[in-house]
């Protein structure tokens with residue numbers, strides 16, 4: 552049985568100042584999926600996500616989000632969406648409890664006090680509820696922001712580069728929490744430039760110039776791009792690395808005593824590695840990894856603030 556869809560959209564299009572910034576976008580998002588939107592600056596990720604959730608009216612296209620029509624029922628959708636932006640958007644000069652209480656009031660939540668108490672307990676912040684939000688560390692601020700945008704039990708969570716500027720431990724904990732929410736059926740859309748956020752996603756859509764270039768299960772992406780990876784090991788790796796890095800169109804990554812070189816042209820990879828093989832290095836074809844695929848995608852596109860190609 553296939554999972555029910557949280558979102559399904561067809562042909563979404565948006566024009567700003569006579570320029571098509573999203574062009575004929577189709578997508579199905581399964582309930583409980585973590586869906587990552589990757590792409591260069593200005594490629595249309597945020598605009599697409601906002602249209603998919605009824606937060607912005609498209610100029611063309613149709614769709615449903617959480618069973619509501621994105622064109623006519625955006626108000627219903629908004630009630631079921633939690634939105635966490637990059638910047639900490641709570642009040643630094645209110646306490647942790649006051650911040651949560653304020654948000655709960657805004658949503659006119661019934662049983663406000665107990666909801667706030669529950670959110671504090673879930674966060675492990677009951678003892679520090681009277682501390683000013685501004686005095687929390689970056690990781691704790693982020694947890695508080697997540698608790699605030701989940702206080703009305705939304706079914707859909709939008710995250711915009713959620714772990715930018717957060718240390719690795721807090722980042723891991725944050726993603727553990729997101730996974731826990733997804734397992735309860737919350738659908739999560741993530742817009743990001745960061746590799747370590749992208750690899751947390753179940754599905755990936757890669758967008759450039761307002762068009763979806765590729766989309767699917769994260770583990771299928773390397774194969775879908777047709778990315779090939781050769782692994783090199785042996786003596787004189789730095790010399791091999793310098794030589795291979797000078798070849799345009801090759802992606803070279805060093806992992807300790809191993810070099811991994813990737814590209815989509817087998818003949819080119821073989822020609823590039825032949826001299827290293829002849830020098831006695833071991834050269835082996837291995838499956839391309841997710842990180843390699845993402846680096847490849849990101850490296851292949853320029854900043855989309857530039858005029859779109861014809």
Ligand SMILES: Nc1ncnc2c1ncn2[C@@H]1O[C@H](COP(=O)(O)OP(=O)(O)OP(=O)(O)O)[C@@H](O)[C@H]1O
Pocket residue numbers: 567568572590591592593594595596597598599742855856
């Ligand atoms: N309200 C608006 N009015 C006019 N142009 C806009 C508006 N919102 C976005 N744009 C333009 O649409 C294009 C797509 O923007 P969008 O924010 O969707 O891209 P993005 O991929 O999310 O970028 P980033 O990664 O930088 O957040 C950009 O060229 C942007 O300048």
